[in-house]
Amino acid sequence: MYLKINQADIGYKTPLISNAEADLSLGDVCLLIGNNGVGKTTLIKSILHQTPLLNGQISIQNKNVKDLSVKEIAENISIVFSKAVVPQNYTVEDLISLGKYIYYPYYFELKKKDKTEVSEIINELDLNQYKNVLLKNLSDGNLQKAFIGRALTQSSPIIILDEPTTHLDEKNKIIILKILRKLAKEQHKLILFSSHDWRLAKEFADKIWYVKDQQLYSGIVEDILLQHEELTNVSLFKVNENFVAPKISAPPFHKEMLYSLLQKNFQKDLSYLSFDFNNGFWIISGKQLHQQCKSFEEITNFIKNIH
Incomplete structure (x- = not known):
């Protein structure tokens, strides 16, 4: 550090x-x-x-x-x-x-x-x-x-x-x-x-x-x-024109937070992925992938490792 x-x-x-x-x-x-x-x-x-x-x-x-x-x-x-x-x-x-x-x-x-x-x-x-x-x-x-x-x-x-x-x-x-x-x-x-x-x-x-x-x-x-x-105040908007979003199934604010995180950190097409928020966990699936994440930091690290 x-x-x-x-x-x-x-x-x-x-x-x-x-x-x-x-x-x-x-x-x-x-x-x-x-x-x-x-x-x-x-x-x-x-x-x-x-x-x-x-x-x-x-x-x-x-x-x-x-x-x-x-x-x-x-x-x-x-x-x-x-x-x-x-x-x-x-x-x-x-x-x-x-x-x-x-x-x-x-x-x-x-x-x-x-x-x-x-x-x-x-x-x-x-x-x-x-x-x-x-x-x-x-x-x-x-x-x-x-x-x-x-x-x-x-x-x-x-x-x-x-x-x-x-x-x-x-x-x-x-x-x-x-x-x-x-x-x-x-x-x-x-x-x-x-x-x-x-x-x-x-x-x-x-x-x-x-x-x-x-x-x-x-x-x-x-x-x-x-x-x-x-x-928390939902205000979803796009600032990265190169970002292609995945499918996200979650409450509005959780969806906003995930969308914000992904477009900020990833330029590639993520449309093949699906994110489902259930009982405090994110389930990520797509192209033979299946991962459960508790935090946004875990999500970021996981996606970095598959790109």
């Missing part, structure tokens, strides 16, 4: 989150959710060691974050806050280039390979036409992409985003979340982002950290949602 929280009490004088246990690996996309004031931002600041733990440990690559220097933390973690100050006289290219200055003093000029990497990131985020535009003249969606670009140029294995889709319309939310998932899977980044819009975000996250009643519940998205009735 690349990022690990071990028996941590998170807060200030008294814990907002008690005895937290969770871990994430490179390539994971994790959604951090919870009501206002439960400690989501404090948890992020604790990972950055901006807010010391009351008890326990947070480690990156088996190193306690409290033993890491500010520079070492910056080399491991890129952060995008939703309320970031927008430098008024900076262009998109200026902002994205800033990520490289964790490696140099500010009076140094970036090397040719750094400038090439900045250009590649601008292109990846589809910001070429805005590279010389002042940040104050950008739309909210493109401004958020520019801040994500700055985080990418740090070349850090972990990217943490605090409410990255706040104030964005649905189209731009989907664009941002697709970019984050692509980064995790293609560049092997660990992505942790907080959001109130869990019904949309669950389509893109592998795991959830859910803060409630001073506890941190962590696990695969679909399993955590099913364990908490307040998070």
